Amino acid sequence: MRIALLADIHANREAFEACLDDIARRDVDRLVLLGDLVGYGADPAWVVAKARALLSQGAVILRGNHDEATAFARGGMTADAAAAIAWTRHAVSAEDAAFLGALPMEVEEDDRLYVHADASAPDRWIYVRDADDARRSLEACTARLIFCGHVHAPALYGLTATAKLVPFKPVTGVSVPLPRPRRWLAVCGAVGQPRDGDPAAAWHLFDVISGEITLHRVPYDVATASDKVRQAGLPESLATRLLRGR
Amino acid sequence: MIRLVEGEVLDGFTIGRLLHVGGMAALWQVTHPDHDSDLLMKVPRLAEGEDPAAIVSFEMEQMILPRLGGPHVPRFIASGGFDRQPYLVMERIPGRSLLPLIDDLPRPIEEVADIGARVAEALDALHRQHVVHLDVKPSNILMRDSGEAVLVDFGLSRHAQLPDLMEEEFRLPYGTAPYMAPEQVMGIRSDPRSDLFALGAMLYFLVTGTRPFGDPQRLKGLQRRLWRDPVPPRARRAECPEWMQEIILRCLEVRPERRHPTAAQLAFDLRHPDQVALTARATKRRQDGWAATLRRRFHPDHRVRFDRAVAVMVEDAPILAVAVDVTEQDEALSATLRGTLEKLLATMPGARLACLNVLRQNRIALDSTLDDFGRNKHVQRLVELKHWAAPLGLPEGRITFHVLEAVNPAHALLDYVRMNGVDHLVMGARAVSLKRKLLGSVSAELAAEAPCSVTVVRARS
Structure with a gap:
């Protein structure tokens, strides 16, 4: 089975569509959306409609902090994020908001755990930024492999038999084996708002049989997506960071 | 299990x-x-x-x-x-490893140079696939019947595009004591030039019969190579030529940036002894004095530090070749050709340039090596080639000159490019002429057949 992992779509229709087109060319059996369908971007209604269609076709969809904040008014966000959430709450229907609020916090299948942020306390939305964060997630669950998002920059952490952690920054297009008996945590890059310096949309392919994960980067029409953010009256910084990928 | x-x-x-x-x-x-x-x-x-x-x-x-x-x-x-x-x-590679060689030391210089060049070519192929071997030694090298060196045992290797499981797992350096590069001793596993150090230690052993740094069993002993230089090979074996000592001691430089920038460039030197640029290393007769050694060991300004974040790209130090036709006096084309080279060389400080000229031989008649005036044609061509390249102003270590004697210029250039791991060939296009119509275009043949980039330069008319 070949699984496509998409994190942090953030209402970016152009990036999401470009990734889905790329995935359609690569013989993928299952889609996993790792949370944050909405927030920041200008097309939340379209992205939610697409996600609901994918869900009916068997996709796994997780809840992110922006999805939750759209469904239930919640604080604790940066000014830009809060402004975007306020806008998003008006841009989606009550039905869509309910859909976002009903998404699961974590999903486990075989030896894999899908979650939006840190797995030790998914509802606290802690970033997995370094080896210590990754260790906390891995020690909190029994799954051999954890796939998460939230950070907006791809990274890979391997936990060895002697409890040491190997941090690694994946290279685009190079498949990395995640061999047993080691345990691994993959932080997936963002579809809709990359922050690792590369504005291209990111998604990951995990091949269950070969045990290999591959980072893919897809160039998309950033100018249009950025323009829409500006037209919608969302904070200017959200428009420019798409162009810079930071 | x-x-x-x-x-x-x-x-x-x-x-x-x-x-x-x-x-x-x-x-x-x-x-x-x-x-x-x-x-x-x-x-x-x-x-x-x-x-x-x-x-x-x-x-x-x-x-x-x-x-x-x-x-x-x-x-x-x-x-x-x-x-x-x-x-x-x-x-399973038939044949034996190089290990038996060390039972019968020292080895003939030509044999050591040949083995060294083959191993360096294998290392170049490995480094181009983003892998540093980190355990180069006689028992990990085999020779195919077809002549290629084969590197085995990647258990200590590092792949630049994959997670490094060894680095996080172990604090102690892993490697083989006599051959391990100083930066590897200090825990750095990402520099392809560590393999050049190991190969240099092996060449030293084959030439002199002695290991340059002995076979220390403890970390302290391993670290000694950071400040104590080896006895120069010529002090151990007088018939070791200066060029061989130059190559070996360059490989054994403590700082990676003072070694050959790539394995391909090391192979090139081992294949062309007469073109090795000799420095003070070549004539060094004894180890550095105690003052210098103590300074390197204890003085904070003289102790070597290694940059952990070094990202060495094989692509940054290519071997360029230029095919020059010194017989056709076309100043405009020459200037354009040199201009193209200057731009390439300026962007890649690690690049070296091989200037090639083909001395055509007749298919049947035995050519005299002397021209009508009794001068040696080969030597004369070399002089002309050097004169042609002088405006480039390259230092001795970055440029070499080669006159190839052949019936078919295209084949000679192709062979040279293949044998010497040339990354980029630059050449001028012959003007449209009766000669080109009759002989065909050498540049077109090379552009089609060469296993590397080919730039064909023309002067705008």
């Missing part, structure tokens, strides 16, 4: 003889109905009390070997995971 016994079958592989038991793994000869030739099965030693590095290094090799290709590595066949019986099956 299964206990392997001769005659048993594992995943279709029939277990044959036990060939070797090393510190980290055992090697079995195996066969498989899908494969005609003999295969090799490597099985890690996992028993209680074994070195945990055996497991991790086996995992690394399982990651790296399937990603490698070409004649300089054993072909990967299959692997089995840790859930049942971990193993790695690969092509």
Whole structure:
């Protein structure tokens, strides 16, 4: 089975569509959306409609902090994020908001755990930024492999038999084996708002049989997506960071 | 875990003889109905009390070997995971490793240069696949019947595009004491030039019969090579030529940036002894004095520090070649050709340039080596080639000159490009003329056939 992992779509229709087109060319059996369908971007209604269609076709969809904040008014966000959430709450229907609020916090299948942020306390939305964060997630669950998002920059952490952690920054297009008996945590890059310096949309392919994960980067029409953010009256910084990928 | 016994079958592989038991793994000869030739099965030693590095290094090799290709590595066949019986099956290279050579030292200089060049070519092929071997030594090098050196055992290797399981797992440096580069001793595993140091230590051993840094068993002894330079090879063996000492001592430089920038450039030097630029290294007669040694050991300004974040790109130090036709006096084309080279060389400070000229031979008649005026044609061409390149202003170490004697210029240039690992050939296009119509275009043939980039330069008319 070949699984496509998409994190942090953030209402970016152009990036999401470009990734889905790329995935359609690569013989993928299952889609996993790792949370944050909405927030920041200008097309939340379209992205939610697409996600609901994918869900009916068997996709796994997780809840992110922006999805939750759209469904239930919640604080604790940066000014830009809060402004975007306020806008998003008006841009989606009550039905869509309910859909976002009903998404699961974590999903486990075989030896894999899908979650939006840190797995030790998914509802606290802690970033997995370094080896210590990754260790906390891995020690909190029994799954051999954890796939998460939230950070907006791809990274890979391997936990060895002697409890040491190997941090690694994946290279685009190079498949990395995640061999047993080691345990691994993959932080997936963002579809809709990359922050690792590369504005291209990111998604990951995990091949269950070969045990290999591959980072893919897809160039998309950033100018249009950025323009829409500006037209919608969302904070200017959200428009420019798409162009810079930071 | 299964206990392997001769005659048993594992995943279709029939277990044959036990060939070797090393510190980290055992090697079995195996066969498989899908494969005609003999295969090799490597099985890690996992028993209680074994070195945990055996497991991790086996995992690394399982990651790296399937990603490698070409004649300089054993072909990967299959692997089995840790859930049942971990193993790695690969092509079995016929013939022996270089290990027996060290029973009969010292070796002839020509033989050492030839072996060194072959190993450097294998290392270049490996480095271009993003892998640093980190355990280059005679027992890890085999020679194919076709002449290529084959590197084996990637258990300590590092792949730049894959997670490094060894680095996080172990604080102590892993490697083989006599050959380990100073930066590797200090825990840096990402510099391809570490392999050039190891090869230099091996060449030193083959030439002099003595290991340059002995065989220290403790970390303190390993670290000595950071401040204590080896006895120059010529002090141990007088007939070691200066060019060989130059090459060996350059490989053994403590700072990686003072070694050859790439394995390809090292191979080039070993293949062209007459073109090696000699420095003070070539004539050094004894080890550095105690004052210098103490300074390097204790003085904060003189102690060497290694940059952990170094990202050395093989592509940054290519071998460029330029084919120059010194017989056609076309100043406009010459200037354009040099201008193109200047731009390439300016962007790549590690690049070196080989200037080539073909001295055409007649197909049947035996050519005299002397021209009508009695001058040696070959020497004359070299002089003209150097004169042509003088405006480039390149220092001795970055430029070499080669006059190729051949019936067919295109074939001669192609052979040269193939044999010397040239990355980029620059040449001028012959003007449209009766001669080109009759002879065909050399540049067109090279652009089509050469295994590297070819830039054909024309002066705008």
